[in-house]
Amino acid sequence: MSEQLVFHFQSTLSLVLYMSLLPLLAAMVVGLLVGILQAVTQVQDQSLPMTFKLLTVIVLLLFGGSLLAVPLEREATELFNSFPALTR
Numbered sequence: 001m002s003e004q005l006v007f008h009f010q011s012t013l014s015l016v017l018y019m020s021l022l023p024l025l026a027a028m029v030v031g032l033l034v035g036i037l038q039a040v041t042q043v044q045d046q047s048l049p050m051t052f053k054l055l056t057v058i059v060l061l062l063f064g065g066s067l068l069a070v071p072l073e074r075e076a077t078e079l080f081n082s083f084p085a086l087t088r
Helices: 002-041 047-081
Strands: none
Touching (some): 002 047
């Protein structure tokens, strides 16, 4: 029983890392580009990078959220189906 629990815990953690990778990379690239743009133009507004990163992540999740939901649904279904065996 504990092997199954460890397996589900490990697969859930890897799924969380997988799902957060694309938004984090997009926010990092946008933050880097905005930082370079700020350095070139000497604009010292601190809310500018956060605004663009937030908008990038929101747009990414709006258009790519359905692709990220498929593995999440699969993992949840597998976990709920094996729940009775895990709680014995």
